[in-house]
Amino acid sequence: xxxxxxxxxxxxxxxxxxxxxxxxxxxxxxxxxxxxxxxxxxxxxxxxxxxxxxxxxxxxxxxxxxxxxxxxxxxxxxxxxxxxxxxxxxxxxxxxxxxxxxxxxxxxxxxxxxxxxxxxxxxxxxxxx
Numbered sequence: 001x002x003x004x005x006x007x008x009x010x011x012x013x014x015x016x017x018x019x020x021x022x023x024x025x026x027x028x029x030x031x032x033x034x035x036x037x038x039x040x041x042x043x044x045x046x047x048x049x050x051x052x053x054x055x056x057x058x059x060x061x062x063x064x065x066x067x068x069x070x071x072x073x074x075x076x077x078x079x080x081x082x083x084x085x086x087x088x089x090x091x092x093x094x095x096x097x098x099x100x101x102x103x104x105x106x107x108x109x110x111x112x113x114x115x116x117x118x119x120x121x122x123x124x125x126x127x128x129x
Contacts, residue, residue, distance in 0.1 A: 023056045031062060033093060035102045037123020042072025044121065046104065048093060060095040060127075066104050076113070093125075100125040 031048040038044075051064020066089040074080040091104035102123040110116040 025054050027052050032128040033100050033125055035123040035125030037121050039106055039121025040119040045069045062093040065090055095127045098127045100127050
């Protein structure tokens, strides 16, 4: 997890400090990107939320929050969570033309059986802008 964050930081900082003048850093609340993907034996559907983005040539790198709907069946006995639950993730999204590739992280809170842990996923989506 730490290595992934270090790699993302090095990538973004390397692009920010390059000599190219076509790079542009921007903050926004919504980028018009919808993504579906897989994380922790379940699926998610999300939209990019508040973020910081960097455009370098024709590629857009986005690091930010991801308001999501998580789709996962709860296999525990007794009381169960809903099949679809709203959640907030964070992650890195890369957009080339209209195709988005995303690496989100979501936190699973502590339960009676398991400790709380961050889970990394992968997703593919579409940019409407």
